[in-house]
Structures are given as structure tokens and as C-alpha cells.
Amino acid sequence: MxxxxxxxxxxxxxxxxxxxxxxxxxxxxxxxxxxxxxxxxxxxxxxxxxxxxxxxxxxxxxxxxxxxxxxxxxxxxxxxxxxxxxxxxxxxxxxxxxxxxxxxxxxxxxxxxxxxxxxxxxxxxxxxQFMPTPAAEDWKEIVEDFHRLWAFRNCCVAIYGKHVIIQAPIVLLAVVDSHWRFRVVDVGAFDRSSDGGTLQGEQRAFNIRLSHARKTVECAFGILTTQWRLYRRIIGVSPGVAEDVVKATCILHNFLRWKASDEEVNECQANVPAEAQPAIQHLLRMGSNSASREALSLRATYITYFSLPAGAVPWQYTAV
Incomplete structure (x- = not known):
């Protein structure tokens, strides 16, 4: 007083x-x-x-x-x-x-x-209008687009998360379609995390194909962070305000790119990686480091399919 x-x-x-x-x-x-x-x-x-x-x-x-x-x-x-x-x-x-x-x-x-x-x-x-709950037909269209644009069958979304840096960092977990549009976002705090990373092992061709398909979500994050100035500095607001602002930038991202053509998708505009911006950083892997039996079985199925003439593409071996 x-x-x-x-x-x-x-x-x-x-x-x-x-x-x-x-x-x-x-x-x-x-x-x-x-x-x-x-x-x-x-x-x-x-x-x-x-x-x-x-x-x-x-x-x-x-x-x-x-x-x-x-x-x-x-x-x-x-x-x-x-x-x-x-x-x-x-x-x-x-x-x-x-x-x-x-x-x-x-x-x-x-x-x-x-x-x-x-x-x-x-x-x-x-x-x-710009982040509606996808209907069954929408999912089918996304699956077809992933195969056509990214050479990855039976894939409906790419999922990844980033830390949005404030005093108490929050996590932006995004589900992205084949045209870099956010289909679902979850903004908030996650309790468990462990070292992040990609698949390790001898199945390099699978890793190359997986990374190629995951480029959609990386491009989406890259475009998001270069589009909006708030990601160029550590965000000095409360977690509640940060959640509102981050969600708004995600829906504005969709607003600007809702009718993106295949040509625009193939020419990835995300020249600056998301990690180049101070306010957004790689997310550590959430939860356990061990995959479920179902996940391991699905991975093995993809590895086999990508090695067959019907599933292989020339550049997967060139990249390896």
C-alpha cells in the first residue's frame, strides 16, 4: 500500500x-x-x-x-x-x-x-469452416492425397509436437494432412517426456519414406513460425493467453491455405525450420520409448511393402 x-x-x-x-x-x-x-x-x-x-x-x-x-x-x-x-x-x-x-x-x-x-x-x-471434424469421406481423400503427393499408402495424418517457449512451456501437438493443414491441434502441458528421436536400425529405406511423408507436418510448423512474429521471440504471456494465441495462429494458418493446390504443396515454402525461431523447439518424445506389438507389426508391414516392386520408389534407394 x-x-x-x-x-x-x-x-x-x-x-x-x-x-x-x-x-x-x-x-x-x-x-x-x-x-x-x-x-x-x-x-x-x-x-x-x-x-x-x-x-x-x-x-x-x-x-x-x-x-x-x-x-x-x-x-x-x-x-x-x-x-x-x-x-x-x-x-x-x-x-x-x-x-x-x-x-x-x-x-x-x-x-x-x-x-x-x-x-x-x-x-x-x-x-x-477451417478445422472441422473430418468426416469419413474426408479421411479417404486425405489418405489418397498422402499416397499421391508423398508416396505413403494408408496414411491419414502426420502427427508431431513442438514446445512453445514461455515461462512455463506449453506443447503444441498437431495432426496435419497432406496439404500442411492442421486437422486437429492440442495446446497445453504434457507430464511425461523422454529423449526424442527417429527410428534407428538398418531399415534406412523405411526411415527415408517415413521422413518424406512426415515432411508435411514439418512444413506446416515451419510455415506457421515464419508467418507469425510472435514465434520469433520467447512469448512473454501467461500460459492461458499463450494457448489462445497459439490456437488462433493455427486456425489462421488453415484460413490462408485452405485451398492450396498440389503445386503449392510440392513446393514447400518452409525454408526456415521451426527450430530457427526462439519460441518453438523440438518436442521430446512423449511417454514410453517402447513401441506396442501392433506398432512393431505395422512397421514391419511397411518395411516389407516398401521393399517390393509395387511399393518401392526409385529415390528411396538413392537417398539411402
Whole structure:
């Protein structure tokens, strides 16, 4: 607690953290000097610069705004003007809290509230369309695509996890289809872990084929981390906020790539590995190091199939 001295010399108790002013003098200048009202409006006139700044083209931004805008719109009051949905979305997509607060002439605490609320709205509004529960026909299509694009039969998804680095690291476990789209994500903490790694042994051809198919999930993580600036630094927020933000970036990843063509898939855009970003690192293998009998049997079946003329591809031996 802090204290003030009144005119009679009596100590008056003052609540710790009490505001000295209701609104900081620089904040009312938002419309004149704030980044949204100046730079962002200029960027809208230049599509190339807009994409460099926001990592979305103008039409994608407008489409996203039309989907989440109603849920992030706040009611005007007689006491202060609300921040528009478009500006809230710009704040969410932008840089870290402090630069955004200074550049947009908005309080730091307001930025924090906006980021979490927009993250939740993006997830809630986009999941039904861009991460729906796959139906039986969807799984069949994914299996066919894995065979056509990645030469791996009877594979419906690639599963992998990454540590998202905050003060108490959380795990992003993702199920990715043949077009690098997240089909299922689980964000949170996992208790057990052991040394990570890949299969060891003499069956190198199988490892090459497996690694080739698993490239889908590695590409997805690589694109995710290079697309969004938050992964370029250790994320300095609470685990709850981090979960909301990570889930929102995953669904935005799908939003931007939902109709990716085979040509786009074959030209992997993930030139920077996910581990090059400070906020995301390899996940140690979860649980036991010993595989089940069913898993060992399935692995043996694939090894045999890949060694037969019907299942082999020329590059698996060249790579070995």
C-alpha cells in the first residue's frame, strides 16, 4: 500500500496501483498520430507493402474481418470511444505488446485484453469452416492425397509436437494432412517426456519414406513460425493467453491455405525450420520409448511393402 499526506498532515491511505490520470495524455492523440490512422491507411493503398507488414493480402484481411468482426465489436459509450474491429484485428496481427501500445497510442493493458479476446474470437469463428471434424469421406481423400503427393499408402495424418517457449512451456501437438493443414491441434502441458528421436536400425529405406511423408507436418510448423512474429521471440504471456494465441495462429494458418493446390504443396515454402525461431523447439518424445506389438507389426508391414516392386520408389534407394 502507498500513502498520501493530506493538508492537515494526516496520512491518507491510497490503494497501490491507483491511476494518477484516467487517460494518459498521449492516448487521445490516437486519431492524429496513431499507426492505425496513418500508416495502416497508407498501406491499404499498396497491396505489396500491406502484405509485407501484415503477412496477409488486403482481401484476406477483409475476409477475416468479415468473419470475426461482429464478435470483436464493442458498444460505444458516452465516456470513451471504442476501438474499431478493424483496428483490433490490426493490433492482434501486429508486433509485441509494447511497440503496439506506443505506435497505436493505446494502453498496454488494453492491447493485452484485445490480443486475448481476438485470439478467442478467431478460434471460435473459424474452427467450424477451417478445422472441422473430418468426416469419413474426408479421411479417404486425405489418405489418397498422402499416397499421391508423398508416396505413403494408408496414411491419414502426420502427427508431431513442438514446445512453445514461455515461462512455463506449453506443447503444441498437431495432426496435419497432406496439404500442411492442421486437422486437429492440442495446446497445453504434457507430464511425461523422454529423449526424442527417429527410428534407428538398418531399415534406412523405411526411415527415408517415413521422413518424406512426415515432411508435411514439418512444413506446416515451419510455415506457421515464419508467418507469425510472435514465434520469433520467447512469448512473454501467461500460459492461458499463450494457448489462445497459439490456437488462433493455427486456425489462421488453415484460413490462408485452405485451398492450396498440389503445386503449392510440392513446393514447400518452409525454408526456415521451426527450430530457427526462439519460441518453438523440438518436442521430446512423449511417454514410453517402447513401441506396442501392433506398432512393431505395422512397421514391419511397411518395411516389407516398401521393399517390393509395387511399393518401392526409385529415390528411396538413392537417398539411402
Amino acid at each position: 502507498a500513502f498520501d499526506i493530506d493538508k492537515n498532515g494526516v496520512a491518507a491511505q491510497r490503494t497501490k496501483g491507483q491511476r494518477s490520470v484516467w487517460v494518459h495524455p498521449t492516448l487521445p492523440l490516437r486519431h492524429k498520430y496513431g499507426e492505425y490512422h496513418r500508416l495502416v491507411q497508407e498501406l491499404k493503398l499498396d497491396g505489396a507493402k500491406f502484405k509485407v507488414y501484415f503477412r496477409l493480402i488486403t482481401q484476406q484481411f477483409e475476409d477475416l474481418l468479415s468473419m470475426v468482426g461482429p464478435s470483436i465489436t464493442k458498444m460505444e459509450t458516452n465516456y470513451r470511444e471504442t476501438i474499431s474491429p478493424a483496428q483490433r484485428l490490426c493490433i492482434y496481427i501486429g508486433d509485441s505488446y509494447h511497440p503496439i501500445a506506443f505506435n497505436y497510442k493505446i494502453g498496454h493493458s488494453t492491447v493485452a485484453v484485445i490480443v486475448q479476446s481476438v485470439s478467442r474470437s478467431i478460434w471460435d469463428c473459424l474452427v467450424p
